[in-house]
Amino acid sequence: MRRRNKGTEPTIRVSKFASVNAVVVEGVSKKFEIPHEVSHTLKERALHPFRRTRKDILQALRDVSFTVEKGEFFGVVGRNGSGKSTLLKLMAGIYRSDAGTIGIAGRLSTFIELGVGFNPDLAAEDNIVLNGVMLGLSPREARRRADSVIGFAGLDEFTDLKLKNYSSGMLVRLAFSVMVQVDADVLLIDEVLAVGDAAFQQKCFDEFNRIRDQGRTVLLVTHAMSAVERFCDRAMLLERGRVVDIGEPNRIANEYLDVNFRQERSAERQPEKEPDRFGDQRAEIVEAWFEDEHGMRTSQLHTGRRCAFAARVHFNEPIDDPLFGFVLQNSQKTTVLQASTLDQGRMTGSYGPGDEIEFRISFDNVFAPDRYFATPAVARGGGMIAWIDRRERFASVVVTGTRDTDAVVDIPFQIAIDREGVRA
Amino acid sequence: MSTVEMPAEMRIVQGPSALGDDPRRFVALTRTLTLTDFKLKFYGSALGYLWQLVRPLLLFGILLFVFTNFIKFGKVPHYEVLLLLAIVLYSFVAEGVSNAVDSVVAREPLVRKVQFPRLVIPATVVATAFLNLLLNLVAVFVFAAIRDVQPQWQWFELPLILLLMVMLASGAAMLVSCLFVRYRDVKPITDVLLQALFYGTPIFYPVERIEPTLRHLLVMLNPFAAIIQAAKHAFVPSAMTAAEAAGGTVNLLVPLAIILGLFVLGFYVFNKEAPRIAEEL
Numbered sequence: 001m002r003r004r005n006k007g008t009e010p011t012i013r014v015s016k017f018a019s020v021n022a023v024v025v026e027g028v029s030k031k032f033e034i035p036h037e038v039s040h041t042l043k044e045r046a047l048h049p050f051r052r053t054r055k056d057i058l059q060a061l062r063d064v065s066f067t068v069e070k071g072e073f074f075g076v077v078g079r080n081g082s083g084k085s086t087l088l089k090l091m092a093g094i095y096r097s098d099a100g101t102i103g104i105a106g107r108l109s110t111f112i113e114l115g116v117g118f119n120p121d122l123a124a125e126d127n128i129v130l131n132g133v134m135l136g137l138s139p140r141e142a143r144r145r146a147d148s149v150i151g152f153a154g155l156d157e158f159t160d161l162k163l164k165n166y167s168s169g170m171l172v173r174l175a176f177s178v179m180v181q182v183d184a185d186v187l188l189i190d191e192v193l194a195v196g197d198a199a200f201q202q203k204c205f206d207e208f209n210r211i212r213d214q215g216r217t218v219l220l221v222t223h224a225m226s227a228v229e230r231f232c233d234r235a236m237l238l239e240r241g242r243v244v245d246i247g248e249p250n251r252i253a254n255e256y257l258d259v260n261f262r263q264e265r266s267a268e269r270q271p272e273k274e275p276d277r278f279g280d281q282r283a284e285i286v287e288a289w290f291e292d293e294h295g296m297r298t299s300q301l302h303t304g305r306r307c308a309f310a311a312r313v314h315f316n317e318p319i320d321d322p323l324f325g326f327v328l329q330n331s332q333k334t335t336v337l338q339a340s341t342l343d344q345g346r347m348t349g350s351y352g353p354g355d356e357i358e359f360r361i362s363f364d365n366v367f368a369p370d371r372y373f374a375t376p377a378v379a380r381g382g383g384m385i386a387w388i389d390r391r392e393r394f395a396s397v398v399v400t401g402t403r404d405t406d407a408v409v410d411i412p413f414q415i416a417i418d419r420e421g422v423r424a
Numbered sequence: 425m426s427t428v429e430m431p432a433e434m435r436i437v438q439g440p441s442a443l444g445d446d447p448r449r450f451v452a453l454t455r456t457l458t459l460t461d462f463k464l465k466f467y468g469s470a471l472g473y474l475w476q477l478v479r480p481l482l483l484f485g486i487l488l489f490v491f492t493n494f495i496k497f498g499k500v501p502h503y504e505v506l507l508l509l510a511i512v513l514y515s516f517v518a519e520g521v522s523n524a525v526d527s528v529v530a531r532e533p534l535v536r537k538v539q540f541p542r543l544v545i546p547a548t549v550v551a552t553a554f555l556n557l558l559l560n561l562v563a564v565f566v567f568a569a570i571r572d573v574q575p576q577w578q579w580f581e582l583p584l585i586l587l588l589m590v591m592l593a594s595g596a597a598m599l600v601s602c603l604f605v606r607y608r609d610v611k612p613i614t615d616v617l618l619q620a621l622f623y624g625t626p627i628f629y630p631v632e633r634i635e636p637t638l639r640h641l642l643v644m645l646n647p648f649a650a651i652i653q654a655a656k657h658a659f660v661p662s663a664m665t666a667a668e669a670a671g672g673t674v675n676l677l678v679p680l681a682i683i684l685g686l687f688v689l690g691f692y693v694f695n696k697e698a699p700r701i702a703e704e705l
Binding site for chain 1: 434435436437438439440448449452453455456457460463464533534535536537538539540609699700702703
């Protein structure tokens with residue numbers, strides 16, 4: 001997998017296009033009116049001429065301001081309903097803003113959906129022209145580019161095939177090729193990368209990089225934090241129509257994960273008051289946290305590094321040889337790690353009332369990016385384990401990483417390919 | 425609010441509009457979409473264009489049979505040629521307007537996802553109908569030649585008549601296409617009005633048969649009646665002129681004003697609705 005070298009490339013680029021703004025968004029607001037009783041017919045209007053339809057006002061964007069420099073790869077992230085797609089549509093001129101100004105330098109192309117206006121009954125070439133014209137090319141330009149579009153999509157053998165006979169993968173490739181062949185100075189892209197296989201996605205990003213290296217500007221709206229971290233120069237986090245933060249993609253991605261999971265967790269936990277606490281509390285787990293490789297407390301851990309989970313325990317009564325341990329679960333409640341002093345087969349000593357200890361479990365963070373919840377526990381050892389104190393999902397941590405993986409863990413690996421007989 | 429320097433080459437995004445800011449793009453889009461629609465319509469049928477003719481021809485056959493066997497208007501020179509001409513012209517208006525009604529709603533994916541001049545949509549519908557009309561007129565001329573209609577200098581009036589008819593259809597198309605987004609009963613209303621237009625226009629009956637006062641009123645209030653009569657006269661000079669039918673040339677200013685008025689009204693309403701169409705779909 002090719003990765004952009006973040007160390008050197010941007011510096012060259014920035015000096016080349018020293019802070020020329022390609023996009024200026026200034027104080028933009030947008031609200032939608034959602035009528036409660038939609039009167040769709042004249043008859044309804046005639047029967048109830050004075051009935052005022054109650055309307056819900058949905059404030060999709062509030063006073064959003066930001067600038068994007070020429071040649072920048074700018075990410076816009078936010079949860080569903082945060083207003084990011086509305087922002088894109090305002091910039092594209094599909095909606096009209098209620099307040100504020102949007103300025104765009106140069107030709108703009110928007111890709112809210114791949115292959116808008118594709119007709120299944122037409123051959124690829126006709127569709128390229130159609131799509132190209134929709135996106136702002138003149139018919140002649142669009143026709144001229146048809147060959148290179150088909151070439152880029154790798155569909156030379158299927159030029160005359162009607163689109164309805166294309167596989168979905170071929171369709172995506174064709175649509176993407178049309179998109180990149182439109183010479184826009186500013187590209188607005190909404191989630192189009194959710195489609196296509198990994199290889200194609202990589203090709204897309206390579207292409208975005210090429211476009212960006214030509215001094216063109218890309219705005220990408222996405223949920224894929226790995227994409228934001230890998231490709232964006234800067235990113236913006238939207239939440240309920242407001243700009244939460246603009247800055248380093250890494251930081252924004254973490255904030256996004258934080259916002260996202262905080263919401264989830266508060267929804268899960270708020271109703272009852274800690275129902276998930278077990279044991280007789282003869283000793284209490286007072287506090288629990290995660291530490292990074294330097295032993296600093298943190299709420300974010302980078303995958304692939306050493307880290308630790310720690311908890312502070314306060315003893316109310318004398319206890320001999322208690323067990324300390326914890327269970328780590330991801331957001332899907334899959335247990336990814338269980339560790340306790342029981343596994344070490346070690347005596348932990350005797351404690352009296354008022355004693356406080358910290359136990360620390362360090363491990364290699366091989367987990368995939370997600371939010372993880374830790375359940376620490378103190379238990380009586382012996383034949384049967386009995387909880388002294390166990391606090392379900394008491395601490396949490398966000399693991400960040402740059403590799404996009406569907407796996408639960410992200411273990412470092414090497415791949416070797418040997419032809420038969422080479423080794424012998 | 426912080427002030428951000430707006431470079432000179434910055435274009436301020438205005439939001440969607442009816443015409444857009446580049447007339448060339450408007451024309452290119454309308455042309456491409458029209459040709460695509462046209463191509464698709466004839467795609468996959470062996471007889472292609474002939475099917476386009478079948479509907480007006482079928483109506484023509486029925487009316488011709490009824491009005492030459494059951495009901496007779498007496499001696500009308502070239503009745504059958506004028507009937508076909510009128511049916512073909514009516515078909516254009518009916519096709520253009522009724523297809524325009526749900527055109528904007530039907531193109532929802534485009535409207536919501538691409539920035540383009542919104543007026544392109546009804547313009548494409550009318551342009552497609554116009555292409556069909558041109559092909560159908562070829563059939564009318566062939567039929568006229570078979571029935572020994574002599575070529576006339578007045579045939580050159582036809583382009584002007586067609587232009588007025590396109591304006592009439594466009595005005596109505598703009599109006600109904602954007603009203604339909606808000607009021608779904610525009611469709612049945614349009615259907616009824618088009619049906620009324622068929623009977624309220626001298627298509628299968630000669631205008632000469634109507635009692636003068638009523639005739640003057642009809643031609644003045646129904647601009648399409650004036651257009652049809654003008655076309656009939658241009659084709660076969662023995663037919664009454666539109667001015668005669670309206671009871672004087674000055675009276676023709678009324679249908680002309682209605683055509684212009686409808687066009688302006690249609691454009692005004694569409695232009696006003698254009699920025700919000702994407703939100704209301």
